[in-house]
Amino acid sequence: MTVPLLDGVPRLGDLDVAGRRVLVRADLNVPLRDGEVADELRVSASLPTLEHLLSRGASVVVCSHLGRPSEFGDPATSLRPVADRLAALLGPPVALSADVAGEDARARAAALQPGEVLLLENLRWEPGETKGDPELAARLAALAELYVDDAFGACHRAHASISGVPGLLHGAAGLLLERELEVLGGLRDEPARPYVAVLGGAKVSDKLIVLERLLERVDVLAVGGAMASTFQLAAGRTVGRSRVEEDRVESVATLVAAARARGVEVLLPDDLVVAAEFASDATPEVVEADAMPEDRMSLDIGPRSAARIAEVVARAGAVFWNGPMGVSEWASFAAGTRTVAEAMASSSAFTVVGGGDSAAAVRSMGLDGAMDHVSTGGGASLELLEGRELPGVEALRTTQRES
């Protein structure tokens, strides 16, 4: 039996925050385009917790990672654009420290007045963050008196700001984290059936372990996106010039066979939209999935495959979708993703979209409001749904308590 996700986790509402300085770990890891925030879902989703704290007289130090920087001070991964966006949405100015938890952050944090906000620079500029370094956790903890974890999208990472800090400060789950755990916990523990997972996106290797355990829970798995090519190869088909992960073919074949033996319906595309090159203006052609031309690559699922997934979604009890069905940012190869999104929007099933590219696609189509939940977590929601313990949630259960 898995523990109900919020059991033993202190909530934001339990904290007395008036006049206190609170460190909030948010996941403001957003896509940037031309130096600006390209999709602000994660920024807007972090507002309720910040507003809760500020309106109760707390001062707030917000921290987040952005991207996967390899060196301190890398300007391409500065949180500057995020600070500007956050200030525009939140109201009060948002100061940005020059360092992460160094001299500048310490001085600015110490000077914060109730109702003021400081954003720390990119946590991953500090190599200790991803290593879960206790020394960095201590420097972060020293910036505040209380800790709130609202970084659902990163709570599957045992990093210093997520696993380390709550051991040093009294911590609680923020409103976003709480809502994500409630909704996704319900889907994990009592999904309405049939429970359908639609998985796409680029890499199978990222998702293999998740897939194995997710397949023990779902009734139907529909596969699309670039990762479908590895499934096609595992099914004995050829894939032309499509990208595949050769070294995963055998594991995928084993996985699919085991799932089918347990009665899980595994849907692979029957038809594909292909092109001669990986380009937005390449000419799209529809081919049968078992007759893939040698000189073509697959860039979307075909219309018959999309319609079949739409049918399954229409009669589902619950649907979880992660990863686009094709290169959805290019109009010629977006139809599969659009069909799945529209089918989910009109289904009476409980519909959840996992974060990242599929959430961005649904938002750009204006269909996010028609879903029951659009998660801010990609990898985190997958790990949660496969039944894995999330380090961030675990750390809150055993957080330092104030006497």
Ligand code: 3PG
């Ligand atoms: C995400 O975007 O999935 C989260 O912010 C975590 O980022 P990461 O995959 O680089 O750890």
Ligand code: MG
């Ligand atoms: Mg619905």
